[in-house]
Amino acid sequence: MADKEEDIGYAVIGAGIVGICTALSLQERGKKVTLLDALQPSEATSFGNAGVISSWACIPQSMPGIWKNVPKWLMDPEGPVALRWGYLPKFLPWMVKFLAAGKADRIPAIADAMLQLHRPTVDLYRRHLEGTGHEALVKDSYYVFAYRNAADANLDNFEWRLRTERGVPAERIDRGALSDIEPEISDAYQAAILVKDQGRALDPGGIGKALAEKFQRAGGTFKQCRVESLHPREDKRVSIKTDAGTFDAEKVVLAAGAWSANLLKPLGINLPLESERGYHIVFTDPGVTVNNSVMMTDAKCVISSMNMGVRCAGTAEFAGLDHPPNYKRAHVLAGPAKRLLPNLNTEAREVWMGHRPSFPDSLPAIGNIPGIPGIVTAFGHGHLGLTAAPMTGQLASQIAIGETPNIDVSPYSVDRF
Numbered sequence: 001m002a003d004k005e006e007d008i009g010y011a012v013i014g015a016g017i018v019g020i021c022t023a024l025s026l027q028e029r030g031k032k033v034t035l036l037d038a039l040q041p042s043e044a045t046s047f048g049n050a051g052v053i054s055s056w057a058c059i060p061q062s063m064p065g066i067w068k069n070v071p072k073w074l075m076d077p078e079g080p081v082a083l084r085w086g087y088l089p090k091f092l093p094w095m096v097k098f099l100a101a102g103k104a105d106r107i108p109a110i111a112d113a114m115l116q117l118h119r120p121t122v123d124l125y126r127r128h129l130e131g132t133g134h135e136a137l138v139k140d141s142y143y144v145f146a147y148r149n150a151a152d153a154n155l156d157n158f159e160w161r162l163r164t165e166r167g168v169p170a171e172r173i174d175r176g177a178l179s180d181i182e183p184e185i186s187d188a189y190q191a192a193i194l195v196k197d198q199g200r201a202l203d204p205g206g207i208g209k210a211l212a213e214k215f216q217r218a219g220g221t222f223k224q225c226r227v228e229s230l231h232p233r234e235d236k237r238v239s240i241k242t243d244a245g246t247f248d249a250e251k252v253v254l255a256a257g258a259w260s261a262n263l264l265k266p267l268g269i270n271l272p273l274e275s276e277r278g279y280h281i282v283f284t285d286p287g288v289t290v291n292n293s294v295m296m297t298d299a300k301c302v303i304s305s306m307n308m309g310v311r312c313a314g315t316a317e318f319a320g321l322d323h324p325p326n327y328k329r330a331h332v333l334a335g336p337a338k339r340l341l342p343n344l345n346t347e348a349r350e351v352w353m354g355h356r357p358s359f360p361d362s363l364p365a366i367g368n369i370p371g372i373p374g375i376v377t378a379f380g381h382g383h384l385g386l387t388a389a390p391m392t393g394q395l396a397s398q399i400a401i402g403e404t405p406n407i408d409v410s411p412y413s414v415d416r417f
């Protein structure tokens, strides 16, 4: 039966930004590559994110003392965290691991592992986009952390020290300097901390689509099909059963975002991957422009001007992969957006929901799976998958072809769970 299956070379499952970057990196290494997705490229989580290409990101989601805020956030209908109560039994074990990951002694190693994945991102995107005609989709940017209370903009606190100790170019500015950089931001925001030397996406979905087109123009194959199951074989190849037939792959890179763990479960691999559902609202006739990515530190959402309007994205909602979106969570973001930008026209809007693929320690799974030589993991990037995708693609492709990566990939091992 096996010799009837079509040989598709190196298979990348998932045409989100991580899978697309991985396919490009495998192609650069001279491999025959097939990208498989149930949707068209870059239509799931990678379509609607906040567009921060955060080369200096090194702060995990779970930090010491975070548990004190959780009840307050959950009770506030405008709060940054939401839980479907019926989902509580499934969510609790993940939450326990999440809180454990936030212990102070675990944070420095996580921060280092995050940073090495993110540092080269802007350069790598520019290299991937070269020649596509879409080079302008990545813009140089500051990351502006806007604070209402000037005293909270404090470079000496634990979070900012973690950054500055790692060389993050952070600068505290007062109200006057903030107005110079972002004239539309309300006077209620009294100070900011700038992280310099970053990038931002003017259309995150558009970047993925431009790169998927580049991959296909260079001879890569895209197959739109749903992967139903993976069957590692004794010859170390993998049969991929899909709704469009069964394919024979030399290697599989699994980059199916928040859905990845479901494909590994039947192989006896159980990973604590959770969907952190996030929402965006785009004001399509905003009447104002924001010059950088702006983090509202009070509402925990990010605002950015993009090609389609001003986008405000945020929220971590725990309700699983299959529950329908609650778009009230997206419309709620209009409140903070208008507080930040008083002249923002919030009438014309589009809303969206996506699934952040999140492990409790904010690190992805990139690497081999012990005992299953045919499958390489490349998923679980949580809040930072747009940022981490190019480096992940490089590492996953190196691992898939048997090269030793030039950085230490042990922090991303599936063995850590």
Ligand SMILES: Cc1cc2nc3c(=O)[nH]c(=O)nc-3n(C[C@H](O)[C@H](O)[C@H](O)COP(=O)(O)OP(=O)(O)OC[C@H]3O[C@@H](n4cnc5c(N)ncnc54)[C@H](O)[C@@H]3O)c2cc1C
Pocket (backbone or CB within 6 Å): 013, 014, 015, 016, 017, 018, 019, 036, 037, 038, 039, 042, 043, 044, 045, 046, 047, 048, 049, 050, 051, 052, 053, 054, 225, 226, 227, 228, 255, 256, 257, 258, 259, 260, 276, 277, 278, 279, 280, 302, 313, 314, 315, 353, 354, 355, 356, 357, 379, 380, 381, 382, 383, 384, 385, 386, 387, 388
């Ligand atoms: C509101 C919000 C804001 C965000 N902001 C930022 C930000 O500013 N900066 C940043 O770096 N990151 C951000 N992120 C995170 C980032 O968007 C994600 O980490 C990233 O998009 C994940 O990419 P991915 O390729 O792993 O997954 P996805 O984009 O979800 O792609 C996975 C693909 O796998 C496919 N798939 C799944 N199962 C199967 C199957 N069985 N068969 C075939 N195909 C399958 C899906 O159809 C999908 O296309 C944000 C996320 C959200 C929700």
